[in-house]
Amino acid sequence: MTGDVAVLGAGMHPWGKWGRGFVEYGTVAAREALADAGLDWRQVDSIVGADTVRGGYPGYVAGATFAKALGWQGARVASVYAACASGAQAVDAARAQILSGLADVVLVVGADAAPKGFFRPAGGDRPDDPDWLRFRVLGATNPTYFGLYARRRMAVHGDTVEDFAQVKVKNAAMGALNPNARYRKRVTAEEVAASAVVADPLRLLDICATSDGAAALVLSGMEFARRHGAVDPVRIRAVSTVTPRYPDTVLDLPDIATDSAGSTVAAGPVADTFRASIARAAYEEAGIGPEDLSFAEVYDLSTALELQWYEDLGLCGEGEAAKLLREGTTALGGHIPVNVSGGLASFGEAVPAQAIAQVCELTWQLRGTAGDRQVAGARVGVTANQGLFGHGSAVIAVR
Numbered sequence: 001m002t003g004d005v006a007v008l009g010a011g012m013h014p015w016g017k018w019g020r021g022f023v024e025y026g027t028v029a030a031r032e033a034l035a036d037a038g039l040d041w042r043q044v045d046s047i048v049g050a051d052t053v054r055g056g057y058p059g060y061v062a063g064a065t066f067a068k069a070l071g072w073q074g075a076r077v078a079s080v081y082a083a084c085a086s087g088a089q090a091v092d093a094a095r096a097q098i099l100s101g102l103a104d105v106v107l108v109v110g111a112d113a114a115p116k117g118f119f120r121p122a123g124g125d126r127p128d129d130p131d132w133l134r135f136r137v138l139g140a141t142n143p144t145y146f147g148l149y150a151r152r153r154m155a156v157h158g159d160t161v162e163d164f165a166q167v168k169v170k171n172a173a174m175g176a177l178n179p180n181a182r183y184r185k186r187v188t189a190e191e192v193a194a195s196a197v198v199a200d201p202l203r204l205l206d207i208c209a210t211s212d213g214a215a216a217l218v219l220s221g222m223e224f225a226r227r228h229g230a231v232d233p234v235r236i237r238a239v240s241t242v243t244p245r246y247p248d249t250v251l252d253l254p255d256i257a258t259d260s261a262g263s264t265v266a267a268g269p270v271a272d273t274f275r276a277s278i279a280r281a282a283y284e285e286a287g288i289g290p291e292d293l294s295f296a297e298v299y300d301l302s303t304a305l306e307l308q309w310y311e312d313l314g315l316c317g318e319g320e321a322a323k324l325l326r327e328g329t330t331a332l333g334g335h336i337p338v339n340v341s342g343g344l345a346s347f348g349e350a351v352p353a354q355a356i357a358q359v360c361e362l363t364w365q366l367r368g369t370a371g372d373r374q375v376a377g378a379r380v381g382v383t384a385n386q387g388l389f390g391h392g393s394a395v396i397a398v399r
Contacts, residue, residue, distance in 0.1 A: 004235035006225035008218045009037025010360040015182040015213030025214035026111030033216035045103035046076035050086035050110030050352035085387025087355025092239040104224040110352035111214030130254040145253040147199030150304035157319040165192035167303035175342020177373040206303045211348030215357035234366045238286035240394040244274035275312040278392035286396040290314035294378040297358040299385040300343040358383035366399035
């Protein structure tokens with residue numbers, strides 16, 4: 001068991017396509033989080049920025065970039081990159097500084113100004129880069145990967161395109177209640193089915209967009225929180241950033257192979273998949289299990305991937321995710337609501353910000369301030385995410 005850290009503030013810049021730079025978005029979110037915490041920027045001991053590789057040189061040094069935009073004040077600084085897990089890595093770095101005594105208050109910021117269309121690797125020939133290889137060798141864009149995952153669920157578990165559509169229907173209904181979401185319109189299963197096929201069996205409305213957006217958190221030690229007057233703050237109890245284990249029998253792109261890297265060739269199968277191990281590590285650190293959860297925020301790059309997270313989080317047994325969805329268990333008012341923020345289906349991807357945005361939603365839900373999308377009696381929430389090249393990402397927060 002590690003110590004808790006307090007979430008004193010949470011802030012976001014609304015997501016969409018705004019045509020401005022990521023620094024502006026991040027600064028707005030940071031100031032909102034500081035105001036929510038009741039702190040001045042000059043009271044912050046450290047800032048951790050989640051990097052955006054599309055932001056040029058400033059994007060690669062996001063921590064210092066945001067510090068400069070807020071006004072140089074001498075704070076400790078760090079910048080991290082782990083693709084879609086960048087936000088969780090930033091939260092973990094901030095937590096480590098607090099628990100080690102290096103800082104009392106840390107500001108975490110992630111922001112992006114994403115390109116139009118699906119993501120592609122950076123330019124140049126990089127034959128040792130799995131992300132570059134999966135585009136060049138397999139021709140597997142992100143939508144192709146999503147479609148393959150959907151096909152696997154259909155073949156192995158009997159999921160249907162109607163099940164996938166219902167995930168979008170659920171998330172769009174909750175996103176319609178979220179003022180920070182990009183898409184705030186309810187959709188029907190018929191509208192999902194009528195949208196263009198992108199990577200069969202997935203339609204346009206099954207797949208998340210790329211977006212501009214930002215999210216920020218102000219974290220502190222528990223003693224500082226008490227001195228600051230936060231008697232019962234939301235607390236981060238666990239952050240999972242684990243890597244896969246060999247042999248990884250269910251491969252997640254961009255990885256197109258698994259090797260022993262020093263393990264014996266006769267190595268037996270691991271106890272669970274990589275994605276399931278992310279959640280298991282978080283549960284073990286927090287001293288809880290899936291039965292203790294009030295709600296979850298998961299990485300719904302596509303509708304089929306959300307269903308997979310139900311099983312990887314232990315919300316149900318293998319192959320039972322669609323049943324959970326059909327019964328209304330993961331809808332608002334169900335036993336374990338999932339993506340009450342609206343998820344990436346309603347926000348789109350702003351890569352460095354999305355894992356931080358998930359923790360913002362945990363914070364508002366656990367405070368009881370989420371408005372019409374509030375989960376009644378929320379006490380424990382989990383996020384689930386993952387980044388390229390085996391970066392795990394899960395955060396557990398409690399109240």
